[in-house]
Amino acid sequence: MTGLPRYAPMLAMAGALPDDDSRWDYEVKFDGIRAVGYAGQRLRLLSRNGKDITAAWPELADLAPAEPPYVVDGEIVTFDTGGRTSFEALQPRMHQRHPSTIRELAKSVPAVYMIFDLLHVGDRPLLGLPYRQRRELLEQLDLRGPHWQVPPRLRGSGTNVLAASEKLGLEGIICKRIDSPYLPGRRSSLWTKVKNVRDREVVIVGWRPGAGRRAGSIGSLLMAVHDETGELVYIGNVGTGFTRRSLDDLWARLQPLRRPEPAVEARIPDATWVEPELVGEVSYTEWTGDGRLRHPSWRGLRFDRSPGEVTRDPRS
The missing domain is CATH 3.30.470.30 (DNA ligase/mRNA capping enzyme)
Structure with a gap:
């Protein structure tokens, strides 16, 4: 260069x-x-x-x-x-x-x-x-x-x-x-x-445990974005779109990021919370009235994004 x-x-x-x-x-x-x-x-x-x-x-x-x-x-x-x-x-x-x-x-x-x-x-x-x-x-x-x-x-x-x-x-x-x-x-x-489809970046703030074939693994990821004040806010969970390989990779990456308390205001009794360091991408249909993503589906991790960049764009 x-x-x-x-x-x-x-x-x-x-x-x-x-x-x-x-x-x-x-x-x-x-x-x-x-x-x-x-x-x-x-x-x-x-x-x-x-x-x-x-x-x-x-x-x-x-x-x-x-x-x-x-x-x-x-x-x-x-x-x-x-x-x-x-x-x-x-x-x-x-x-x-x-x-x-x-x-x-x-x-x-x-x-x-x-x-x-x-x-x-x-x-x-x-x-x-x-x-x-x-x-x-x-x-x-x-x-x-x-x-x-x-x-x-x-x-x-x-x-x-x-x-x-x-x-x-x-x-x-x-x-x-x-x-x-x-x-x-x-x-x-x-x-x-x-x-033609909606997608957006999200910050991973935790996960919920899986059941059935996903027992002992991740059932869904807990997502957040930064609001207009810069505070992380919870926007729901995503539990579809994963492959076995992506779940194994996420499990390994999230283990060392565990924290006792959530980085967002959310009460989810069975959640395991993590430091908000990983960025992912999901597709979805729309925002709900209470600020959640409707029908999100996992697309993958975004290593070319930093958590501070992830904000809620009102046009997205």
Whole structure:
């Protein structure tokens, strides 16, 4: 990363489709791990919360060396047999740091870096350029390889693009104003995410015991988010969407985090409480009137998020 400035990724706001298609381009919303890539003599990848995740993705190393050096933004994804991105398939790779295991996983669960923005080339920052111009410059770099690509911009009617994404079983789309600058570390409506399904990050604050086939394990996880004052508030429990492997992994990670009292205001007699250090992602249907998630389903841990980032967005 020598000589290249460090940039925090720009974030999209949840919202509705724009009412003026001529001012917007559309992209697929990929279901993966956000990563800013720094390609110079070597490649460095930093997650959304600034962690160096380069070692976990050796199949991307050949993006470097690069002359001139550059900084790009994108999403690391894996694909299922139907050609859709699979967040579940990423789970075993997100926290793995043992070199031999990483190499084996790179063969059995290969990743692709979907590069959608160009932030810097040589000694020139591009943040102030309009989105469309940055994209044109990115496309001129011709970054096509076995494990990286520049996905197409989707022009035309946002309604049609969103409908097509739903038909294909995709998570949704990102709407980007063609004149928008890149705003590092900021969440802006200049980038609007429109989803076919609802999902959100949650902080794990405890678990309830399982029964039947889950006896002696986790029955459900207890979830929380930060309110507008910064206080953690309980938003219910999630008991579906787990695999045996994910339950075993959660059990091992939660044991050392046990605490005698809850980190939230909640009375759940059979709960085991934990320090609010792990972030997960769930899908759900809606918020209830008493501030709970209705019909949540577990999607996986988010090692690229920190608990302090998890707030209740009223639009989510």
